[in-house]
Amino acid sequence: MAKRSLSPGHLPPAKRAHLASSPPSPASVEAYSGFDSLLYDELILHIFAFLSYVDLCALQATNRNWARLCLDNQLWKSLYLREFGRLRLRGLRGSAGRKDGRETKGLPGRATADEVQDWKRMFRISANWRSGRCHALTLDELSAGSVETAPTSPRRAGASLEGPLAHAHVTLAGKYTIVSSAEPSPSPSVLVLSAFTPRHVIHVSPIRGQQLVRVTALAVDQSPLTSSNLHVAVCISNGDIYVHELLSPSRKHYYAPTVKTPRTAPILQAAYNHPVLVTLSESFSLSVYDLSHEAMQVVHVLTSFTSFPPSSLLVLTYASPVYPAHWSVGVTEVILSSAVLHQSMLRLLSTRSTRAFDIPAGWIDEGKLRTVREQWGRKVGSVSGTQTDGRWVVLAPTVPTESPPPGGFTPASLPLQLYRFSSPPPRAGSGATPKLTFVRNLLGQTGPVCALALADGRCVSLGIDGRVWVWDLENAWGTEVAVSGAGDGPGAGAPFEAAVSLDLKGSIVFDERRIITAGVGGVVVRDFDV
Numbered sequence: 001m002a003k004r005s006l007s008p009g010h011l012p013p014a015k016r017a018h019l020a021s022s023p024p025s026p027a028s029v030e031a032y033s034g035f036d037s038l039l040y041d042e043l044i045l046h047i048f049a050f051l052s053y054v055d056l057c058a059l060q061a062t063n064r065n066w067a068r069l070c071l072d073n074q075l076w077k078s079l080y081l082r083e084f085g086r087l088r089l090r091g092l093r094g095s096a097g098r099k100d101g102r103e104t105k106g107l108p109g110r111a112t113a114d115e116v117q118d119w120k121r122m123f124r125i126s127a128n129w130r131s132g133r134c135h136a137l138t139l140d141e142l143s144a145g146s147v148e149t150a151p152t153s154p155r156r157a158g159a160s161l162e163g164p165l166a167h168a169h170v171t172l173a174g175k176y177t178i179v180s181s182a183e184p185s186p187s188p189s190v191l192v193l194s195a196f197t198p199r200h201v202i203h204v205s206p207i208r209g210q211q212l213v214r215v216t217a218l219a220v221d222q223s224p225l226t227s228s229n230l231h232v233a234v235c236i237s238n239g240d241i242y243v244h245e246l247l248s249p250s251r252k253h254y255y256a257p258t259v260k261t262p263r264t265a266p267i268l269q270a271a272y273n274h275p276v277l278v279t280l281s282e283s284f285s286l287s288v289y290d291l292s293h294e295a296m297q298v299v300h301v302l303t304s305f306t307s308f309p310p311s312s313l314l315v316l317t318y319a320s321p322v323y324p325a326h327w328s329v330g331v332t333e334v335i336l337s338s339a340v341l342h343q344s345m346l347r348l349l350s351t352r353s354t355r356a357f358d359i360p361a362g363w364i365d366e367g368k369l370r371t372v373r374e375q376w377g378r379k380v381g382s383v384s385g386t387q388t389d390g391r392w393v394v395l396a397p398t399v400p401t402e403s404p405p406p407g408g409f410t411p412a413s414l415p416l417q418l419y420r421f422s423s424p425p426p427r428a429g430s431g432a433t434p435k436l437t438f439v440r441n442l443l444g445q446t447g448p449v450c451a452l453a454l455a456d457g458r459c460v461s462l463g464i465d466g467r468v469w470v471w472d473l474e475n476a477w478g479t480e481v482a483v484s485g486a487g488d489g490p491g492a493g494a495p496f497e498a499a500v501s502l503d504l505k506g507s508i509v510f511d512e513r514r515i516i517t518a519g520v521g522g523v524v525v526r527d528f529d530v
Contacts, residue, residue, distance in 0.1 A: 036063075036065050036066075041069060044069055045069060045072055045074075045075055048069060048070065048072075048075055049075060049078060049079075053079055053083070053123060053127075056070045056075070056076075056079070057070075071120065073117075073118070073119050073120070074119075076119035076120040076122075076123055077117075077119040079119075079123060080119050080122055080123045080126070083123070083126075083127075084123075084126050088122075089122055089125060089126065089512040089513070090126070090129075090456050090457065090458055090472075090512060121529070124529070125512070125513050125528050125529050128528040128529075128530060129458075129470060129472075129528055130472070130477065130479065131479060132470065132479040132480050132481045132482045133482060133528070133530065134481055134482075134515070134526040134527055134528045134530060135526070135527050135530045136524055136525065136526050136527075137524070137525045137527065138521070138522055138523065138524050138525075168180060168181055168182060168507075168518045168519075168523055169182060169215055169216075169217065169218050169507060169518070170218075170507055170509055170516045170517075170518050170523060171218045171219070171220055171232075171509050172220070172509050172510070172511045172514065172516065173220040173230050173232065173246060174230070174511075175194050175195070175196060176192050176193065176194045176230070176246060177192075177193045177194070177514075177516060177525070178190060178191070178192055178193075178218060178220070178232060178246075179191045179193065179518075179523060180215040180218060180234070181214075181215070182214055182215060182216075183214060184212035184213065184214045184237075185212060185213070185214065186211075186212060186213075187203050187204060187205050187206075188203075188204045188213060188214060188215045188234070188236060189201050189202065189203055189204070190202040190204065190215065190218070190232070190234060190244075192246055192247065197247070200246075200247050202232070202234070202244050202246075202249070203249070204234050204236060204242055204244070206236065206238060206240055206256070207240065207254065207256040208238075208240075208256055208258075211238065213236045213237045213238050213240075214236065214237045215234060215235070215236055215237075216235050216236060216237050216266045216267050216268065217234075217235040217267050217268060217269055217270045217279070218232060218233070218234060218235075218270070219232065219233040219235075219270035219271055219272040219277070220232050220233075220272065221233075221272050221273065221274050222271075222272065222273045223273045223274040229245045229246055229247060229248065230245070230246040230247075231243055231244065231245055231246065231252060231272070231274065232244055232246055232272075233270055233272045233277055235266075235267040235270055235279060237265060237266050238260055238265055239256075239257050239260050239261070239264030239265035239266075239267070240254070240255065240256045240257070241253075241254065241255040241267070241270075241277070241279065241289070241296065242254050242255075243272075243277075243291065243296075252294070253291050253293075253294055253295070253296050254294070254295065254296065255289065255295070255296040255298075262281060262282070262283035262285065263281055263283065263285040263287060263301060264279075264281060264287070265281065265282075266281065266282050267279045267280065267281050267282075268280055268281065268282055274291055275290055275291040275292050276288065276289070276290070276291070277289040277291055277296065283303075284303065285301060285302070285303050286301070286302040286303070286316070286334075287300070287301050288300040288301075288302075288334075302334070302351070315331065315332075315333050315334075315388055315390045315421070315423075316331065316332045316333075316334065316388075317329060317330070317331050317386045317387065317388040317393050318330055318331075318332070318386060319383040319386060319395070320355045320356075320357070322357050322376075322379050325381070326379035326380060326381060327379065327380050327381070327382065327383045328355060328356045328357035328375070328378065328379055328380070328395075329355070329356045329386055329393060329395040329417070329419060329436070330353060330354065330355040330356070330436075331353065331354055331355075331388065331393060331421055331434060331436055332351055332352070332353040333351065333352045333353070333423055333434055334351050335349040335350050335351065335352070352423075352424075352432065352433060352434055353434075354433055354434045354435060354436050355436065356375065356378070356395075356417075356419055356436045356438065357375045357376070357378070357379065358375075374438075375438075378417060378438065380395070380397035380417075381397075381399070381400050382397065382398045382399060382400040383395065383396070383397060383398065384396040384397065384398035384448055384449045384450065384452070385449065385451070385452040386452075387452045387453060387454035387459070388421065388454060389454050389455045389456060389457065390421065390423075391420070391421060391457070392418065392419070392420060392421065392454060392457065392459070392473050393418075393419040393420075393421050393436065394416055394417065394418055394419075394442070394452060394454050394459050395416065395417040395419070396414075396416050396449040396452050396461065397414050397415075397416075397417070397448075398414065398448040398449065399414070399448060413446075413447075414445065414447070414448055414449070415441035415442060415443050416441065416442035416445070416449070416452075416459070416461065416471075417438065417441060417442075418438075418439045418440055418441070418442055418459075418471075418473060419436050419437060419438055419439060420436075420437045420439050421434065421435070421436055422434060422435040422436075422437065423435075440476075442459065442469075442471050442478060443478070444469040444471070444478050444479075444480060445461060445463045445467060445469055446463070446465065446467065447463045447464055447465050447467075448463065448464050449461045449462065449463055449464075450462055450463065450464045450504050450505055450506040450519065450520065451505070451506040451507050451508040451517065451519065452508070453508045453509055453510055455510075457472065457473045457474045458470065458471070458472060458473065458510070459471040459473055460508055460510050460515055461508070462506050462508045462517050462519075462520060463520075464504045464506075464520065465520075466520045466521050467480060467481075468480070468481040468508075468515060468517065468526065469481070470515075481515065481526055504519065504520065505519060506518060506519025506520050507519055513527065513528050513529045514526065514527050514528070515528075
């Protein structure tokens with residue numbers, strides 16, 4: 001069989017002979033054998049995935065291509081998950097849901113699900129929380145002592161704040177900072193501040209009379225957003241409660257009792273999750289309101305003889321007396337009807353309580369006796385405050401005297417006590433008892449605590465000396481918040497002064513990127529997005 005003839009097309013050129021010749025220029029070799037040209041971006045990103053965040057930040061200065069690759073969002077996402085182990089900033093959407101259908105206390109911040117996450121920014125904010133690095137600003141309101149006419153321009157922290165906002169109520173609602181003065185006024189004002197919108201003032205006009213009243217508590221609606229506007233509940237000293245839209249003058253709900261009673265005046269704390277509003281008065285009367293209509297209705301009233309207020313909507317923590325003259329921590333869980341959003345009237349199912357110090361039932365053997373001795377060793381003579389987020393409970397002790405002890409305070413003088421709260425399922429009935437287990441002491445503050453906040457596994461405390469400490473309860477670390485610039489923030493590096501009153505009370509709130517304190521050094525905003 002004859003061989004097939006060759007194709008009429010042109011044959012490829014002959015291979016070049018390997019002869020001694022001049023070497024190629026270095027420029028041509030670099031153009032064809034560079035690291036960027038030889039490897040695809042995916043391979044380079046895979047190599048970068050083994051580096052730390054410090055190395056990634058250093059590589060950005062190499063060239064433009066590496067700077068582009070080092071800013072890859074998926075690269076920082078994997079780094080964030082490896083370092084912090086969660087898909088969100090702590091507090092951005094509140095705590096994760098529980099298996100029994102209930103959710104623990106969330107933070108005031110809100111975020112929509114379709115927002116694009118900047119993982120490098122999230123890493124920077126979380127790293128600043130862990131190191132305590134932030135930028136502090138003081139809300140220098142009013143030169144004349146009026147909230148309505150106050151300028152809203154913030155300035156560097158460190159200057160003293162004169163006027164009513166030195167003792168103010170503060171809370172957070174996403175990008176908004178809500179501040180109200182505690183000074184008496186015929187029509188108290190609530191100031192709404194934001195870096196993205198103009199300043200807004202809510203005027204609270206009492207229905208009955210023109211007597212001087214003051215704001216005693218603020219609460220932001222924590223329910224899922226059903227409209228584009230948020231709602232805030234304002235409690236005033238005569239017992240009235242008004243719910244306003246945050247950025248409009250309209251009033252949505254009101255409660256104006258005809259007679260001032262200890263149950264309604266003054267209200268010290270409030271929690272709002274529409275259509276449920278829970279308030280606590282100075283006489284420790286817990287009132288549950290139904291906001292299904294414009295006129296709020298009282299549906300349940302719970303009273304107690306214990307001393308310190310609760311701090312969340314359905315899980316209440318307070319100081320429980322221990323014989324003969326000491327205190328421990330107790331927790332009461334209030335269980336409402338599960339179909340609360342579909343009923344015109346709320347229904348209280350049951351309450352369940354437990355204490356950190358309790359005598360075990362039955363025969364007391366050596367193990368139970370050892371447990372009782374450990375509990376007795378954690379009793380305190382006086383309590384500054386208690387907080388809970390539904391999973392963790394923190395007790396902040398203080399000293400009953402009016403002057404510091406000889407030699408001053410140390411971090412081990414008044415440690416915060418951390419407990420783990422375990423609750424049975426709601427269907428277990430009132431016979432099931434919650435459990436409160438001591439975990440460890442939180443060390444750091446060098447003096448008594450005047451304000452405490454706890455949410456989403458993070459605890460923040462404000463000392464009477466102005467120091468702010470942050471603890472991550474899940475990962476077991478704590479750090480002191482250090483503002484940018486030496487000595488800029490109130491209390492930064494300042495020793496404890498004996499002249500400071502141990503009865504000083506402040507307030508502190510935080511979200512995923514800010515801490516706002518009031519009462520020590522005025523109203524101070526500490527921003528971790530730096």
